[in-house]
Amino acid sequence: MILKIVIVGAVIAAIYFLFFKTKPEIKVTKKESKKSDADEMVECTTCGVYAEVQESILSNGKYYCCRECLMKEK
Ligand SMILES: [Zn+2]
Known part of the structure; x- marks a missing residue:
């Protein structure tokens, strides 16, 4: 039992x-x-460097690796 x-x-x-x-x-x-x-990588519109989505800057549907590249594009 x-x-x-x-x-x-x-x-x-x-x-x-x-x-x-x-x-x-x-x-x-x-x-x-x-x-x-x-961790998805996106290409910078200005310099072509790949950066993480969270670290990159999204402006007008385009990704930029840093503020400098964002300013250059404008
Ligand atoms: Zn860049």
Whole structure:
């Protein structure tokens, strides 16, 4: 009787372990895809240097690596 309870408990624990193991994996893949979007490289309209989207300046639908390039284009 006790052995049966232990086996059932082990099966439930195994199912829980599988669920907890798969959930973080999904989160990690989501984070990685988000990170790749943030690290997207765009070409500077003035000098042609590639810069990260977050670091570049967006003006009139064009990307610039720095303020100097933005001023030169205007
Ligand atoms: Zn530039």
